[in-house]
Structures are given as C-alpha cells and as structure tokens.
Amino acid sequence: MLKNFQELKKLVLKRPKKIVAVSCANDWHTLEAVFKAHEDGLLDYILVGDENKIREIAHEHGIDNFSGSVINCTDEKESAEITVRLVRDGKADFLQKGLMQTKTILKAVLNKEYGIPTGNLMSNVALLEIPGYHKIVGVTDGGMIMYPTYEQKEGMIKNAVRMFNYMGYDKPKVAAICALEIVNPKMPETVDAANLKAACERGELGECYVEGPISTDIAFKKEAAEIKGFDSPVAGDADIVLVPNISAGNMMVKGMLLFGGAKMAGVVMGAKCPIALNSRSATFEEKYYALVACCLISDIIK
C-alpha cells in the first residue's frame, strides 16, 4: 500500500533510472518538472521541441546549462512522432506531453507505421493523494473516455489494475462506483458494475477485487459501509475507482483538487509505455508527480 506520493517516489529510487521523452517541451512547468525529477535522481530526459524556445524559457528561469539532450523540432505532429520513435527504438522509457494537444500525441502513439500500440484500450488514470484518505487512489476515467461501454470499462479496469500491480499491489481493490449501491435496471451503469464484479470473480479482469455497484461514500469510508450494512473488502478501502462517465470522474477529481487539498498525477495507460499527461493548465507539482508515477510503471510492457 502506498500512502502518498512520497512513498511512490521512494519506490522509484530503488529501481533503475528511467528516460523520459518530452514532446513539445517548450513550456516552463513541463521543464521545471523534468529538471526537478532529474535533480532528484529519478530520471534522465530527452527534450523534443523548439530548441530556441526551450533554451529561452530555461534561461528566463536562470537555467543556462542542463544535462539532457534536445532534439530541435518546431512542428507539433513531428515532435510527437520523434518522441514515440524514441520509445519504440528503446532510447526512452516513457513519454511526457508538453505544450500540445492531447489528440496529437495519442495519434502518434497509435500510428501504424512508427507507433507503440498494444491493441488494448487507451485510458486515463488520475492518481490522487487525498489528505483525508489513508492511501493513494486511482480514478479512471475523468479525462479521455466520455461514455464508456461495458467493454471499455473492462479495458479501463485492466489498465488501472496493471498499473497498481506494477506499483506493488497484488490485488488492488476496484470500486465500480455509482450514485447508489443497488442494481437499478433504469441506470445502466449499476448493471455494468454488477457484471464487472461477476467478470472479476471469473478471473477475467486480472489480479484484483471488483465491487459494484458501490456508492462513493461506501467506497471511501468504512463507517458508511457499516451504517448501510454493506460488507465487502473494497468498502472504505478502494485503491481504484471506476466512474460511469467522464463528467463524474472529472467533477469528483476536480472537487477533491479544489476543496480536498488533493494532489494529482495524470497518466495514460494502454500503449507500450505510460504517458505522463496533464492538462495544459496543470501545476508544476502535477506534472512532477505524473513523471514520478510513470517512472514506476514504465517497464510494464517490455
């Protein structure tokens, strides 16, 4: 069990150093996160992007020399292709999205000629450190998949479980949360949640426990489970939360960031390497922790 991002970082330091390829690195928060992660001994890096701008931005922040290499490229699409090729050729372990559109990097990752697809679904996992919760929790998917089908939910669980297995969890606890903890045929997500639980019991979703439908309060709080008479190993102890749609995940995560003092690391799973992917307005800290998380899980596929 990982209590917080500090513990995650300690785990990274015990493993071989990774190399990140940064696409469109001409953004200060992105550079700041990469430089700090390098300084902390977590990773080496290759910056891809407009070299003049990169050096200018670094200079503005008092940094005139840095150890990582820079590949000059002023085109967004080309920058994505270069970073993806670096991973495919074994010169980098994972990707980070810089100042660019998400769809550009995802298209490059899935490219048939030079891409790094696995055939699995690509999905977003937001790792959260929440002061009121006793451990890190992964929320999937508040960022990429809008209205997941049942099959996509299976893929989302598999991706998140693989991530947590790699973080040292033998059997992560997955809560397929809904607005209520009872199957209601008028609410398809409750039916899906019950079916996902059954699929997990048949061993179809990898090494994990899935509980569902389960409400948010029961997933996070044992007392709520006791009051409602809900008995499950997942109750009050969820590692992974599967949300029924992008709005639910997005609003829950943002609520926790805005008002719960939570910290986030956004990672895209499903390709041959993880992608550190945050919104363009993300803080330095969010970008840093996304790098830390990716260092830990970037040799899943190899």
Place this chain on the structure above:
Amino acid sequence: MLKNFQELKKLVLKRPKKIVAVSCANDWHTLEAVFKAHEDGLLDYILVGDENKIREIAHEHGIDNFSGSVINCTDEKESAEITVRLVRDGKADFLQKGLMQTKTILKAVLNKEYGIPTGNLMSNVALLEIPGYHKIVGVTDGGMIMYPTYEQKEGMIKNAVRMFNYMGYDKPKVAAICALEIVNPKMPETVDAANLKAACERGELGECYVEGPISTDIAFKKEAAEIKGFDSPVAGDADIVLVPNISAGNMMVKGMLLFGGAKMAGVVMGAKCPIALNSRSATFEEKYYALVACCLISDIIK
C-alpha cells in the same frame, strides 16, 4: 450572498416562523433535527408516524415532553398522505421526509386527488457549505434525475434559481458544468450547456446568469478562469452548479462531503412547498440544515 449556513439561519429568524410536517418521524436523527430547529426558534412541527415508536425513541434520548403534536399512523403511504394534506390545508408550510422511501413521499406530493403539484419538474438541490469556497453553492441534481434531457435541465435551473431568488439573490449565477469548457458535438451535455446559456440570455430561465459549458475549476476558481482566458461573471463565483447527470452530481457532492469538510442540506423543489429530503444515513446536521433551508424558501409558491 450567503457565506454559510449560519447566515442562512439568521435570515430565517427574521421571517415568520414556519411549521414543518414530518412524514414517518420515527427516527432519532430526524427528531433530533426537528427538536433542535424548534429550540432555536426556527419552526413548529407536526410529527406523523408511529406514535409509540416516536415517544419511545424520544424517551431513549431523555426527552419525555415535547410541544409539537403527533398524528399516529403506522403506515408509510398513509403517513405521506397525511403530511401532504396538512400542507394543502394550510396547516403546515413544508414537508420533511423521515424514515421512509423517497418515492413514497414523492408519489403523495404528486397525487392527483390530495397532492400539491405545480405542474413543474420536481428536482433535487443540494445546498453546500464548503470551507474552501466563499459562499453557499447549490448543486442540481445528484439525487433524483438520472439522465436529464434538455427540457429537464431547464426545469432544474428554474427550480434552483427560484430557490436562490427566495434566499435573497437577485440574479444567481448558474454554471452548467461539463468536463471541458468548449462545445464538443460528441458530448451532448456541452451542446445543452451552450443552449441553456442562450435560453437564459433570451430571458427564458428566470432571473439568473447561466454560463456553459464551463469546467468545474473555472466555475469555482477565478485563477483557473484567468489562466484559461475564460471571461464570465459566473467564473470563480458560481451560486448554482448544474451537473450533466446524477453520477456527476452525486460523486462531486460526496467527494466534497468526505474530503472537503463540506456540509449539506438536501431539498426537493418543484411542488407547492419544498421538501427537506436527505438519505436515510444522513447525519443530524444534514437534516437540521435541510430544515433551515426549507424554512427560508417555504412560501415561494403561496
């Protein structure tokens, strides 16, 4: 602008005292909230339910005499009917749901013979006091309407706006939040949000400002709006938040209650009086604040 529930309470004390009719009052948290609100001078009450059980529960908590009247009734459906008739006959100002199913009280409210419908949509508004936000915010609807249509969203906004108008707001600010702040035709809620904004500008949604689509961070935080270049009177200052579906509202609200130190008052709007309606596992405090809120808005329709 009401900063918190204490301010809401002060406002109630300035207005004529209200009478609540409690359906299935045989529940300690419900009684506790009613007794406390009475003691605080906010309301008088009529308890409907199993009289023996009500007196027994009160006795167990050291209360053997109370001023309010009790109407003995051991049947859930009948209890709902009696409370609704009390409001229709002008003997009570609003309803509180006790230990019973939500659908039973809603059916009684909508009954064609003795009910108190208005022809408007019935919807849930969760008033929240969040330590990190500068004022009370209403979230609609994380409790009743599962997948609202565009027309239902109009009704939800009108109900919440009417509530805030009555709380002293001339033009409450409504954020039609989505996972992103741009219209994406593949995401119908973003299209709805833009159309709701336009409907508001045409004066079709009552006295309010509607902004949408708008992301959660922009709705609650001015800094986020500035970074993203989003200019709107609603940015960072939302009074009412319209969520695209029940899961989104439910998970956002529960996240804030669990990890943001928020307090909630659940109210159902749309009938001739408001209904104080919380989940059966709600705390005393939630039930108390729902009563306070209803005292303030219970002569909307009369």
